[in-house]
Every structure is written in C-alpha cells, then in structure tokens.
Amino acid sequence: MAVQADAPPVVGRRRRRLRIDLTTPGLLSLPVAWLVLFFLVPIAIVGLYSVNVYSINLGPHSFTLAAWHDFLHSSVYLRLFWKSVKMALIVSALVVVLAYPLAYYLALSGTKRKYVLLLLLIAPFLTSYLLRVLAWKVILGDNGVINTFFFSIGLRSHNHPISQLLYSRFAVMLVLGYVWLPFVALPIFVSLESIDRRLLEAASDLGASRLWAFFRVTLPLSLPGVFAAFLFVFIPTLGEFVTPSLVGGASGYMYGNQIVDLFETGFPDWQTGSVLALFLLGVVAVLTIVFSRYLRSGQVAAN
Amino acid sequence: MGHHEETERLSRQRLLKIAAAGGAGLVASRLGTAQAALDALGAESGRLKVLDWAGYENDGGQPLFASYVKKHPHNKPQFTYMTNEADALAKMRAGLKPDLFRPYVGWVKYFATSGLVQPWNPKLISNFKHLNPYMVKAGQYKGKQYGIPDDWGLDAVLYRSDKVHPKRRSWDLLWDERYKGKIAWFDDPVEPLTIAGLYYGFKNPWNQSDAELQKSKKLLISKKHLVRLIWSSETELDSAFASGEVWIALAWPNDWVQMRAKKLKVVYMHPKEKPIAWVGMFMLLKGTPRFHLAHAYVDAWSSTKSGKWLEDNYGYGHANTLAHPSSSDLLRALQLSNPRAVTLPYAYLDRDVPRRAVYARIWDEVKAA
Numbered sequence: 047m048a049v050q051a052d053a054p055p056v057v058g059r060r061r062r063r064l065r066i067d068l069t070t071p072g073l074l075s076l077p078v079a080w081l082v083l084f085f086l087v088p089i090a091i092v093g094l095y096s097v098n099v100y101s102i103n104l105g106p107h108s109f110t111l112a113a114w115h116d117f118l119h120s121s122v123y124l125r126l127f128w129k130s131v132k133m134a135l136i137v138s139a140l141v142v143v144l145a146y147p148l149a150y151y152l153a154l155s156g157t158k159r160k161y162v163l164l165l166l167l168i169a170p171f172l173t174s175y176l177l178r179v180l181a182w183k184v185i186l187g188d189n190g191v192i193n194t195f196f197f198s199i200g201l202r203s204h205n206h207p208i209s210q211l212l213y214s215r216f217a218v219m220l221v222l223g224y225v226w227l228p229f230v231a232l233p234i235f236v237s238l239e240s241i242d243r244r245l246l247e248a249a250s251d252l253g254a255s256r257l258w259a260f261f262r263v264t265l266p267l268s269l270p271g272v273f274a275a276f277l278f279v280f281i282p283t284l285g286e287f288v289t290p291s292l293v294g295g296a297s298g299y300m301y302g303n304q305i306v307d308l309f310e311t312g313f314p315d316w317q318t319g320s321v322l323a324l325f326l327l328g329v330v331a332v333l334t335i336v337f338s339r340y341l342r343s344g345q346v347a348a349n
Numbered sequence: 350m351g352h353h354e355e356t357e358r359l360s361r362q363r364l365l366k367i368a369a370a371g372g373a374g375l376v377a378s379r380l381g382t383a384q385a386a387l388d389a390l391g392a393e394s395g396r397l398k399v400l401d402w403a404g405y406e407n408d409g410g411q412p413l414f415a416s417y418v419k420k421h422p423h424n425k426p427q428f429t430y431m432t433n434e435a436d437a438l439a440k441m442r443a444g445l446k447p448d449l450f451r452p453y454v455g456w457v458k459y460f461a462t463s464g465l466v467q468p469w470n471p472k473l474i475s476n477f478k479h480l481n482p483y484m485v486k487a488g489q490y491k492g493k494q495y496g497i498p499d500d501w502g503l504d505a506v507l508y509r510s511d512k513v514h515p516k517r518r519s520w521d522l523l524w525d526e527r528y529k530g531k532i533a534w535f536d537d538p539v540e541p542l543t544i545a546g547l548y549y550g551f552k553n554p555w556n557q558s559d560a561e562l563q564k565s566k567k568l569l570i571s572k573k574h575l576v577r578l579i580w581s582s583e584t585e586l587d588s589a590f591a592s593g594e595v596w597i598a599l600a601w602p603n604d605w606v607q608m609r610a611k612k613l614k615v616v617y618m619h620p621k622e623k624p625i626a627w628v629g630m631f632m633l634l635k636g637t638p639r640f641h642l643a644h645a646y647v648d649a650w651s652s653t654k655s656g657k658w659l660e661d662n663y664g665y666g667h668a669n670t671l672a673h674p675s676s677s678d679l680l681r682a683l684q685l686s687n688p689r690a691v692t693l694p695y696a697y698l699d700r701d702v703p704r705r706a707v708y709a710r711i712w713d714e715v716k717a718a
Contacts, residue, residue: 102442104464126717188594209530212594213577296534296576299716307716310432311581313538313709314439 089327096320113317123304123322130301133219134283138276141223145231145275152231153238154264164235168228175225179292182221186212186293213295221289226279233278237271238264277337281330301326393639396427397646400437400450403430404663412658417649424642432581435538441465448637449646454487454496454628455539458701461490467635468493473644476651480668483692484628496630497647498668500659503683503696504540505624507590507600511614520548520620522597524572533589533598536581536716538709539702540599540625541569547622547697555702566711570718579716602683606664617682619696626691627699628668660685
C-alpha cells in the first residue's frame with residue numbers, strides 16, 4: 047500500500063523533469079536551426095567556394111588555396127580594404143560624436159516629449175533606404191539644392207558648381223552617416239537612460255560641476271552604448287556597396303563593391319569573391335570580439 | 350528517230366512526273382515539317398522563360414513580342430533580368446534555366462562552347478531571311494547558328510557640344526584633362542581596356558598580350574582621376590548627363606536619342622580609331638522544353654514591325670534589314686540602311702575575348718586603384 051501511495055509523486059516528478067528538460071531545447075531549437083541553416087551553412091558553402099571545392103566553372107576542380115594566396119599578396123584588394131576601413135572609421139566616429147548630444151538631450155533633459163522626438167529621429171526608417179539615398183542626389187548634384195543655394199547668393203557661378211559634393215568619397219561618407227545616425231543614437235540613448243540619476247545627484251552633492259560629473263560619471267557609464275553604437279555603424283559601413291554604387295562615382299568605390307563585382311558584374315570569379323567576403327567576415331568577427339570585451343568592462347564600470 | 354522522239358517524249362513526261370512528284374513531295378515535306386512544328390508547338394506547355402535585360406520585358410518592350418503573345422496566349426513570356434552577360438552566366442550556373450537569353454555578340458563563342466546552349470534552327474524563324482547577313486554570321490560558331498541577332502548599336506563618345514570642344518575625333522576625349530570631373534566611363538570588364546588598345550593601335554585589342562594589357566591598365570589608372578562616374582546602367586548615365594554632372598561619356602546610341610529628347614546639344618562622335626559595334630544575340634538553352642516556342646518568340650522579335658518599333662522607341666538598330674526608323678537622324682547616325690555598318694571600315698564588331706577573366710581582373714584593379 048505504502049509503495050502504491052508513493053508511486054504517483056515519482057511519476058509526477060519525472061513528468062515535471064521531462065517538461066523542464068524539453069523547454070530550453072524547445073525554445074532554442076528554432077533560432078538555432080535558423081542560425082545554422084541560414085548563417086553557418088551558407089558561410090560554409092562560401093568557404094568551400096573560396097578553396098575551389100565548389101566552383102561556378104564547369105569541369106574538374108579541386109581543393110586549392112591559390113585564391114587566398116593571391117588575395118593576401120594582392121596590394122589591390124588589401125589597399126581597397128584599407129580604404130574602406132578608413133572611410134568606415136571616419137563615418138562611425140563622426141556619427142557617434144554627432145549622435146551623442148542628441149541622445150543625451152533625449153535621455154537626460156527630462157523633456158516630456160522625448161519619445162515623440164525619438165520617433166521623429168527614426169522617422170526616416172519609414173521610407174525606403176534606396177529612396178533616402180537617391181534623395182541625396184537631388185541635394186548634392188551640380189544643379190542640386192546646395193549648389194543652387196550657392197548660385198543664388200553668388201558664391202558660385204552656374205559654370206563652376208561644387209562638383210565634389212556628388213560622385214565622391216565625401217558623398218559616400220555623408221550619406222552613410224545620414225543613413226546610420228538613428229542606429230547610432232538609439233543604443234546611446236538606451237545606455238544614457240539606464241543611468242541611475244542618483245549617481246549624478248551624488249556627484250553634484252560632492253561638489254562636482256555638471257561638466258565634471260559628465261566626464262566622471264555619465265560618459266563612463268554610457269560607454270557600452272557608445273561602443274555598441276560604433277560597432278552598429280562600423281560593421282555595415284565596412285561592407286557597404288549600395289550607397290557607393292549610387293553616389294560614390296569613380297572615387298567612392300569600396301571593398302563591398304569589389305565583392306559584388308567579383309560575383310556578378312565583371313566576369314564571375316566566385317572563388318576570389320568568396321575569399322574577399324570571408325576575409326571581411328573574419329575582420330568583423332574579430333572586431334566584435336574585441337569590442338564585446340569593452341562592452342563587458344563598460345558594464346562592469348556601470349555596475 | 351521515231352523511237353528516239355518517243356523516248357524523248359517519254360523521258361520528258363517522266364521528268365515532268367518526277368518533277369511533279371518531287372514538287373508535291375517537297376510541298377508535302379514542307380507541309381509535313383510545318384505540321385510537325387505546329388504539333389510540336391502544341392505539345393509544348395508552360396510559360397516561356399526569358400532571361401533578358403530590363404526594358405525588354407512586359408513593362409517596356411511588349412510591342413517587340415506582341416505577335417508571339419497573340420499566337421501563344423497560354424505561353425506568355427516570363428522574365429528574369431540580367432544586368433550583364435556575367436550575371437546571366439552566374440545565374441545559369443547557379444541553376445536558373447531560362448528557355449532563352451540574350452548575351453551580346455562578344456559572348457557567342459563563350460556560350461557556344463560552355464555546354465549551356467544549343468544552336469537554333471533558322472528554318473523555324475520565318476523572318477530569319479531578313480536579318481543582316483554580317484550579324485547572322487557573327488552569331489555562328491562552327492557553322493551552327495547559336496545566336497539570332499536582334500538589337501544592335503555602337504559604343505562611341507557622346508558629348509555636350511555646347512561645353513566640349515574636342516581637339517580631334519578620338520577616344521582620347523574620354524580622358525581629356527580639360528574636362529576633369531565631367532567624364533563618364535562604362536563599367537565593363539572588357540570595353541575600357543579594348544578602347545585603350547584601339548587608342549594605342551594594338552594589333553588585336555580583344556586579345557592583348559600581357560605587356561599590352563599592362564600598358565592599357567597604366568593608361569586607365571593614370572586617367573581615372575579625371576573620371577567622375579563609371580556607369581553601369583543607362584538610367585544612371587542619362588540622369589548624370591541630363592543634370593550636367595557629366596559632359597562626356599562612353600555611351601550607346603539610345604543615350605544620344607535620350608539627350609536630344611531633353612533638348613541638350615549633343616554629338617555622338619565616332620572616333621577615328623572606329624567605334625565598337627555590339628549586337629544582341631538570342632541564345633537557346635540546351636535541352637529547353639520549349640524549343641519551338643522559343644523560336645516563335647525570336648521570330649516575333651525579328652519581324653520588321655518589331656524592328657521599326659525598337660528603332661523608334663529605343664534608338665537602337667535592329668538586325669532586320671527591312672526595318673527603318675521614323676527618325677532620319679538615327680538612320681544616318683547608325684547608318685541603318687548600310688548592312689555593313691557594324692563591320693570595317695565603319696566599326697569593329699565586338700568579338701570573343703579569349704582571356705576575359707584576365708581582362709576582368711585588370712579592370713577590377715583599375716576601379717580599385
């Protein structure tokens with residue numbers, strides 16, 4: 047009798063344990079499957095193309111590291127990569143500097159309309175990316191808004207517009223900065239908003255000026271957001287190809303454009319294209335790891 | 350003699366009978382072939398899959414294949430776009446199976462030897478006899494008709510005559526220091542290097558030696574700072590040209606037509622080194638299940654009516670020699686009444702590039718420089 051009386055709870059425990067065991071894998075299975083199927087497998091395929099195990103060319107092909115060797119010894123591709131790194135760094139740094147005061151105002155000014163303003167900040171996302179980039183052509187062109195303004199105030203004549211505004215590296219960086227600004231402002235905003243206000247009050251009580259409190263309290267505590275924001279803009283900008291295609295002209299050509307060209311524009315060379323793509327992925331992965339350490343240390347500082 | 354006459358008469362009668370029988374047989378055979386083709390057409394099903402350039406599809410080019418749609422309403426063309434031949438190649442290698450597609454003449458040999466295509470049967474294309482014989486020949490490989498010519502045009506220099514004053518009629522206007530920042534090149538892995546080769550007077554600009562290629566590359570890299578735009582779509586070029594951002598461009602006849610329509614003072618200059626002529630070539634996928642429908646589609650495209658429509662609306666030439674545009678300016682500019690307009694001494698017909706991958710790599714270096 048006693049055994050029979052004890053039996054149901056044992057089954058119940060087993061059921062409970064079984065339910066607990068299945069919950070985590072059940073929840074994780076879909077995103078993990080998604081990640082494997084649409085991220086890891088494609089990367090593996092690109093990897094196989096880069097070593098010629100897969101090939102777009104008909105006929106026999108076998109494993110070779112020739113494309114990797116050529117890439118690592120090619121001044122052309124590496125120089126282009128470095129050019130893109132410099133452009134991405136400039137864009138990211140400038141945009142973070144520009145976005146910080148904006149995010150600061152929204153998060154710490156205490157305005158009641160901050161969420162309305164935040165909505166306004168992200169309003170451009172309601173229109174197409176392509177449309178936003180193309181709109182800049184209207185603004186920056188030889189007969190665009192800026193040049194027309196200069197014509198009207200007599201700073202420039204119709205025969206001598208500022209032609210560096212469009213189809214230039216400047217145009218690419220300006221448009222990229224514009225496109226990514228909201229992305230940069232949001233993580234900084236979140237980071238600033240999560241700062242415990244009592245810390246600022248304490249700094250003030252201890253005699254710190256507002257500027258001093260900003261440099262000693264606010265800025266260090268918001269650094270995780272700043273790093274995240276920097277990474278948010280740097281990574282996509284580094285591999286960007288749409289904006290340079292539209293407003294970059296002959297001088298705004300970037301590393302991303304080269305990858306696209308290798309896959310489809312020039313003569314299909316998927317092997318070299320895969321090498322360039324994987325190299326970019328590798329650099330981005332390393333940067334993410336490095337920055338994530340900063341993020342962690344920033345969080346520690348925040349704590 | 351009498352016997353001889355009888356024999357002669359008999360033989361004449363016999364000959365007439367044989368001729369009549371032969372004629373009937375021929376007619377029957379032709380009818381049989383036509384019937385077989387019709388039967389085959391009826392047996393083919395599904396929509397015709399066409400890989401083509403944007404602008405030649407339902408949105409822009411419907412009149413070009415209207416007669417096909419009328420005859421085969423259940424097999425309307427279904428389009429996929431190609432941005433260039435390399436893109437088409439990549440798409441097909443990646444598994445796309447169009448029934449037909451349209452590379453340009455320089456790719457005929459490449460595709461004919463790629464194992465991806467099969468020759469056409471010109472007998473199934475009623476308008477074939479009206480097509481320009483020089484272009485028809487350019488569509489052949491080893492005596493087989495792999496490409497059916499359709500649209501054609503030139504690569505030459507378009508410039509604003511109110512802003513630009515060329516020193517001479519030469520390709521070097523594309524890198525004239527006086528017009529720094531107002532020049533546009535065409536983004537193509539072969540064309541700019543070929544033009545450099547023509548400028549230098551190389552023996553075969555389409556198959557330059559390594560030393561020649563290096564010289565061409567050096568020229569292009571040294572002049573690239575003068576270039577504002579390297580265009581890859583006509584929309585991009587036309588927009589930059591119309592807004593005054595570019596005054597000189599390597600362009601196609603259609604761009605000249607477009608700029609004239611915008612009332613710009615433009616000249617379409619044929620350089621003394623001679624322009625390059627290109628011809629669109631319909632090619633047929635190997636093993637296509639819509640063999641006869643593809644022929645019917647190309648036949649519609651090859652008609653005089655379609656040719657005239659293309660010339661009037663796109664400003665390109667058409668391979669049908671009976672097609673003439675309404676504009677006498679275009680007729681003159683493209684010498685549309687001259688069947689030799691695409692060949693020497695008027696132009697170099699674009700051709701196979703044996704080392705296309707090498708050219709592409711060097712062009713990448715120019716762009717990245």
